[in-house]
Amino acid sequence: MFGKFTTFLSVLVSLVGLVHSVDCNAGVPTDQIRVTVDRVLTILNDPKVNSAGAKEARRSELGKAILPRFNFEEMAKRSLGAEWRRRTPAQQQEFIRLFTALLKDSYVGSIESYQGDKVFYRRESQDGDYAEVGTQMIDRSGQEVSIDYRLNREGSEWKVYDVIIENISIVNNYRSQFQRILNRSSFAELLQRISDKVQ
Secondary structure, eight states, rough: OOOHHHHHHHHGGGGGGOOOOOOOOOOOHHHHHHHHHHHHHHTOOOOOOSSSSOOOHHHHHHHHHHHHGHHHHHHHHHHGGGGGSSOOOHHHHHHHHHHHHHHHHHHHHHTTTTOOOEEEEEEEEETTTTTEEEEEEEEOOOOOOEEEEEEEEETTEEEEEEEEEEEEEEHHHHHHHHHHHHHHOOOHHHHHHHHHHHO
8 A cells, every 4th residue: 555655765774874065055944854863863873773783773763863853744644635624632642643654664664764865955945833844865876866855843942744755745645545545445444554654
């Protein structure tokens, strides 16, 4: 069901691959992503959590560094689309819990395969409590991939609620997959499929 999304998550590893940046009149959103990048790079370069027997410790540390930068509730809501409003508060909370676990497992697992790709910050735009940070990833073969991070402000923090890879939205990709299941089955079946995936 979610196999195609693995491709997107593997590209998301670029978040931890910053080795260069371009002055794009960056503001707080870009700066906060940079802080997350620095924390992740420190973990990936720490031999104490990169030995064969330290997988759980490494994933725990990566989760602590990365997950606070994401607004999983907003991502969950947007990925469910119109179906969100038809769900009870209890159902919404259960969906958020499972969706967060799905992303967490896939994302943290993908970051462990970091191969040193280069990321350039190209631009930043802000509109009230929303912002977008545009980047470009260049892998070791020279292939370029555009990756844009959409964020919303929560207090003093900017949180990622969508990632656009080569003009393809991760949230929209999930919404399409979820909608196909809902069209054929039920919300309970959708929850069960996600639950089976994260167990």
